[in-house]
Amino acid sequence: MEIKFDKEQRFIVTGASSGIGENTALMLNKLGATVIAIGRNKERLQMLVEQSYSPENMFTEQKDLTEDIPSLPQYVKSLKDKYGKFQGLVYGAGIGKVEPLQMIQYPEVIKEFETNYFAPLFMAKGFADRRINNGSGSACVFVSSIASFCSDKGHVVYAGSKAALSASVKSMAKELAKNGVRMNCVSPSAVNTPMLDEHSRSEEQMKKYPFGIAETEDVSNLIVYLLSDKAKFISAQNYIIDSGGVS
Amino acid sequence: MNKQQFLNDLEDILQREEPCTENDNLDEYEEWDSLSQMSLIAYMDRTFGVKLGFDNFENVKTVADLIELAGGKIGD
Ligand SMILES: NC(=O)c1ccc[n+]([C@@H]2O[C@H](COP(=O)([O-])OP(=O)(O)OC[C@H]3O[C@@H](n4cnc5c(N)ncnc54)[C@H](OP(=O)(O)O)[C@@H]3O)[C@@H](O)[C@H]2O)c1
Numbered sequence: 001m002e003i004k005f006d007k008e009q010r011f012i013v014t015g016a017s018s019g020i021g022e023n024t025a026l027m028l029n030k031l032g033a034t035v036i037a038i039g040r041n042k043e044r045l046q047m048l049v050e051q052s053y054s055p056e057n058m059f060t061e062q063k064d065l066t067e068d069i070p071s072l073p074q075y076v077k078s079l080k081d082k083y084g085k086f087q088g089l090v091y092g093a094g095i096g097k098v099e100p101l102q103m104i105q106y107p108e109v110i111k112e113f114e115t116n117y118f119a120p121l122f123m124a125k126g127f128a129d130r131r132i133n134n135g136s137g138s139a140c141v142f143v144s145s146i147a148s149f150c151s152d153k154g155h156v157v158y159a160g161s162k163a164a165l166s167a168s169v170k171s172m173a174k175e176l177a178k179n180g181v182r183m184n185c186v187s188p189s190a191v192n193t194p195m196l197d198e199h200s201r202s203e204e205q206m207k208k209y210p211f212g213i214a215e216t217e218d219v220s221n222l223i224v225y226l227l228s229d230k231a232k233f234i235s236a237q238n239y240i241i242d243s244g245g246v247s
Numbered sequence: 248m249n250k251q252q253f254l255n256d257l258e259d260i261l262q263r264e265e266p267c268t269e270n271d272n273l274d275e276y277e278e279w280d281s282l283s284q285m286s287l288i289a290y291m292d293r294t295f296g297v298k299l300g301f302d303n304f305e306n307v308k309t310v311a312d313l314i315e316l317a318g319g320k321i322g323d
Contacts, residue, residue, distance in 0.1 A: 129262050130262040130263075130264075130278070131262055131263075131264055161265055178280065178282065
């Protein structure tokens with residue numbers, strides 16, 4: 001099986017300055033697509049361009065996605081006016097803290113929901129507009145988490161934000177199916193990125209992952225497949241990548 | 248709200264590349280489907296406090312008929 005894109009196929013990738021989003025941006029670019037890579041960290045975005053297979057098709061946009069969430073659909077439209085219509089969206093931005101119920105604080109709860117749930121919802125709203133995407137064949141992938149299925153201690157807030165995301169993606173997918181636009185989630189367990197905290201890397205936690213900690217490309221491979229026309233019959237799904245049996 | 252504002256809103260709700268006009272026949276809009284009707288129900292409630300159901304669309308043929316559904320809340 002060979003997956004190929006062309007440079008007229010433009011993908012927005014959020015979280016492109018680090019981890020899973022970064023690897024997905026590089027993979028899409030290598031396979032021929034044009035990538036609009038969004039992140040906050042300018043230096044990391046610059047490094048992304050330097051690492052790209054085709055730097056001329058890797059465009060970066062510095063943006064804090066939680067700064068003004070209601071205007072995100074307008075932001076997506078401004079990107080369309082700048083670059084052209086989009087083939088896909090990858091929502092890879094996210095934050096997650098291990099914090100038990102006893103320790104949660106309202107402002108942090110809001111921040112986590114803003115990043116992991118409200119911002120992807122309003123990015124999706126922007127993308128879903130018929131005037132913004134390429135119609136039939138367009139696709140979105142949202143990075144959720146295994147926590148949305150089976151949350152562990154300390155994931156009180158994170159699990160809620162991801163479960164909310166996965167549930168909404170299913171509804172969106174049904175709404176957009178008529179336009180030929182597909183929407184899916186991927187739900188990894190531990191992935192080797194800066195987000196993975198010491199707790200998750202501990203020996204005790206490692207017992208839960210028979211295959212060990214996944215690398216970013218173990219997740220991006222699936223994301224890219226789901227964006228490609230090889231997955232043209234797949235929508236409204238949430239795929240678990242759990243290193244051999246956490247869930 | 249005046250008619251032109253409503254027509255602009257309708258264009259956005261239906262996500263049309265072309266503007267909407269009062270005499271347009273809704274059956275000729277490919278965007279006119281159950282999902283856009285659901286959006287319009289939410290819009291009418293939010294904007295005018297007018298509560299509609301899918302049944303209300305049964306006798307609706309043109310954009311002007313939609314304006315009537317707002318019960319006089321859309322002026323000239
Ligand atoms: N790593 C894991 O074990 C794991 C497991 C399951 C699910 N996930 C999920 O996978 C996704 C990617 O995580 P990762 O592991 O790749 O983490 P990561 O390396 O920490 O990357 C997170 C990305 O999100 C971006 N981001 C965070 N807040 C943002 C904001 N307000 N505005 C714009 N961008 C923002 C960051 O941008 P800047 O750095 O530029 O600020 C960064 O690019 C997340 O949704 C995470 O929940 C991760």
